[in-house]
Amino acid sequence: MDLTKFQKQIEGSSDKARPLPPVENWNPDFCGDINMVIAMDGRWFYEGTPVGRASLVKLFSSVLKKEEDNYFLVTPVEKVGITVEDTPFLITQWKVLEEKDNSKTLVLVTQTGDEVRLNNEEQIELRVPPEEIRDKDATAIPYVCVRRNLWARLHQNVYYQLLEKAEEKSNGDTTRFLIHSANRNFVIGEVNQSK
Template sequence: MDLTRFEHQLAGTGDKGSRALPPVEQWDPPFCGNINLVIKADGRWYYDGSPIGRIALVKLFASVLKREQNQYFLVTPVEKVGIEVEDVPFVITQWHCHNELLQLTTQTEDEFTVDAEHPVELRPPPDSLKAPDSVAIPYVRVRRNLWGRLHQNVYYQLLEKATPVAISKHEISLQLHSGQYQFSIGCLPADSA
């Protein structure tokens, strides 16, 4: 399987003028093996060890990304190929608030509002990002069952806006809200606040 052939199979599967996503949930093509495509922990896409420099191509492939159990695939209506994802496929690179709603943007320009459909959960970071005193960090569901991790800059900027809330006599949660949706972006020992 080469990426050019895969790209041609996807031609016409989406509306060129919109960000509508192809209906990958409805596609159940045969598995055609794995390809040497890796989404690195920093969100960059590599094919055969080289970075994919065309953002339009990365966005196209991201639009047909599918996760089944803990495996990731790129799918077209006629074939499915396995890829490697070091952590999660998306990195949240930008944020802004509009009408008290927290809106996030990924490295592939997916935009969404944090809410019950796009929840935030705290998870341990991957080994490649762990420091000796690592704590759980926020991940956000971008779409379907695909998640993104906050880029370090976004994480620190949001930490500055968070409100410390005691959740026990030993732990403080750093809380934010997006509309009515409340969530934590981190926890600290009570004696460190």
């Protein structure tokens, strides 16, 4: 696979009025798998070498598509399979925006610069991470939907920062850690007290 050719296909097909290409509308023939990996830590590798240009990673992430459990890079004329070790995105930063109605919205930022405004309960779910990074108790951590069916895991530093700001609520056996965003509560952690 020629990454330069693939890059030109992506750049030539993007609608300038729209920040992301409409990959959900593209269904080209499958051209095979390439040796590209999105590692557990959010870094992209091609042929075992890190993709060093942030602009190239951002471009490739804009044409990422997930079908069932498989990930692909897609242009209008080409579709290639890649490997994703956990999730394609990692939340590496966060900020709080004050809205016009004086409410506050938590914005989560990925390693590729995608911003997710947390305003719907379906955007976040607790999952047990892969064995390589889970704690000994296999505690579930928050995963966030970035777009379509592409998810991000919170970087450990971001997760701990948000836990410090979280409100604790207990209902007997379970303590939940809640963050408030867009006038809603989001569960970012749970501890079962009966253990």
